[in-house]
Amino acid sequence: MLTMVRLTIILFLFLFSCKSRDNDNKNRVLTLKDMSDLATVEYRVTKIIKASDNKTWYKLGDRKILMSCEATIKAGIDMSQLDKNNFQITDKSIKVNLPQPKIISINIPVESIKTEYMDVGILRSEFSNAERYSLATQAEQQIKASINELGILDQAKANTAAFVTQFLRRLGYEKININYNSRIGNERER
Amino acid sequence: MRKLKPYLLLALIVILIVLLLPTFFKIPSITNIFKPKSVTIDETPILIKDIRSIGQLITYVAYDEVVADSIIPSNTSALIRAFNTVSPVNLPTTDKRLVLIQKGKVFAGLDLAKLRDEDVKVTNHTAYIRLPAPTILEVVSNPSDIEIFSEQGKWNEGEVAAVKMKAQRMLVQRAQQRGIIDRAGVKASSLIDKFVTDAGYKVLITR
Numbered sequence: 556m557l558t559m560v561r562l563t564i565i566l567f568l569f570l571f572s573c574k575s576r577d578n579d580n581k582n583r584v585l586t587l588k589d590m591s592d593l594a595t596v597e598y599r600v601t602k603i604i605k606a607s608d609n610k611t612w613y614k615l616g617d618r619k620i621l622m623s624c625e626a627t628i629k630a631g632i633d634m635s636q637l638d639k640n641n642f643q644i645t646d647k648s649i650k651v652n653l654p655q656p657k658i659i660s661i662n663i664p665v666e667s668i669k670t671e672y673m674d675v676g677i678l679r680s681e682f683s684n685a686e687r688y689s690l691a692t693q694a695e696q697q698i699k700a701s702i703n704e705l706g707i708l709d710q711a712k713a714n715t716a717a718f719v720t721q722f723l724r725r726l727g728y729e730k731i732n733i734n735y736n737s738r739i740g741n742e743r744e745r
Numbered sequence: 746m747r748k749l750k751p752y753l754l755l756a757l758i759v760i761l762i763v764l765l766l767p768t769f770f771k772i773p774s775i776t777n778i779f780k781p782k783s784v785t786i787d788e789t790p791i792l793i794k795d796i797r798s799i800g801q802l803i804t805y806v807a808y809d810e811v812v813a814d815s816i817i818p819s820n821t822s823a824l825i826r827a828f829n830t831v832s833p834v835n836l837p838t839t840d841k842r843l844v845l846i847q848k849g850k851v852f853a854g855l856d857l858a859k860l861r862d863e864d865v866k867v868t869n870h871t872a873y874i875r876l877p878a879p880t881i882l883e884v885v886s887n888p889s890d891i892e893i894f895s896e897q898g899k900w901n902e903g904e905v906a907a908v909k910m911k912a913q914r915m916l917v918q919r920a921q922q923r924g925i926i927d928r929a930g931v932k933a934s935s936l937i938d939k940f941v942t943d944a945g946y947k948v949l950i951t952r
Contacts, residue, residue, distance in 0.1 A: 586808060587807050587808075587920075588806050588808065589928070590803050590804055590805060591932075593800070594801040594803060595798065595799060596798060597797040597799050598793060598796055599793075599796075600791045600793050602789060602791050602792070604786050605787040606785070608784045610784075611781045627883075629799070634802075634936055635936075637939075637940065637943065641943070642944055649945070660850075660883060660885055662883060662884075662885045662887070663888060665891070665905075665906050665909040665913075666906050668888070668902075670902060683896070684893055684900055684905050685893045687902075688888050689784075690784065690786050691888035692888040692889045693785065693786045695889055696889075714799075718800050725862060726865070726944060726946055728944075
């Protein structure tokens with residue numbers, strides 16, 4: 556009898572033991588930091604946020620929402636990776652080896668998040684502001700995951716080459732060759 | 746005791762079944778039976794609205810976190826407050842109140858797209874460059890950076906957006922108080938100086 560009771564208690568303790576809490580990894584450095592990014596392309600994209608809330612068994616009725624948001628994505632190069640070894644100068648001719656472009660910022664302005672349509676069952680309450688921003692956070696993650704499919708880095712390469720070429724032409728160079736980390740790039744001549 | 750043993754064994758088996766059933770079948774466990782299912786959004790395409798060529802030299806970023814709150818008084822709040830000053834019993838007001846915790850990044854630097862041909866002069870292998878003034882280029886505060894800490898009353902989208910814009914203005918103000926614009930200007934001059942020097946010219950930068 557006593558053994559059975561002990562076994563039952565141990566089983567309960569084992570199955571209902573405390574869950575370990577996730578560590579709070581939000582150690583944010585509240586500070587200024589220097590950068591050296593040259594942003595040469597900006598993409599403005601839109602995304603529709605579509606959600607249905609009908610999976611909780613005890614909540615009678617559905618809730619549906621359609622929202623829209625816009626994001627601004629900037630890409631360019633990190634100029635701190637440039638030094639004199641990236642330049643090859645011969646009289647009026649110059650070859651420049653630029654670093655590969657990267658995504659510099661993704662911005663989803665608060666005023667761009669709009670509720671386009673909401674359908675709420677009689678027995679349900681409307682989506683709260685906290686719930687809507689939770690959905691917008693999911694949209695933010697989806698946008699970040701799909702950035703590479705937009706071709707923004709290829710466009711950044713073309714734009715950066717054009718920008719640097721124009722600047723070097725202002726300095727007086729006539730034959731300008733832009734490469735990206737030893738790849739053959741555009742060749743522009745007067 | 747012997748009579749109780751089969752009943753205890755049966756009780757133990759029932760407990761085990763109830764606790765292990767959610768593992769094998771898609772039913773909520775006892776502890777989570779009333780936990781609401783989270784709402785996930787559908788995968789929808791991203792549409793490119795616009796592509797713009799820019800030339801922004803971003804040289805400083807301020808990471809910060811601010812608390813912004815706003816109160817919208819109701820029509821009866823003045824009356825209730827007046828009543829509360831004379832009454833021993835304090836009635837709650839029906840004011841709307843929203844408190845947000847907002848993180849953000851403030852980017853500063855130069856907009857080199859403003860550089861004109863007359864701003865770059867070259868004489869005897871020396872480049873004289875007049876740079877545009879440094880400025881705040883962008884403030885980034887995405888949905889994942891915003892936490893609605895407290896919401897009393899019903900706030901519509903426009904009202905919530907107004908509080909978030911207030912938080913953004915606070916982020917910019919704090920960054921400016923830390924001298925982000927001057928620092929961005931100095932760093933930008935240093936970067937342009939280095940680039941032009943590496944490109945084979947002496948350089949003199951003015952603003």
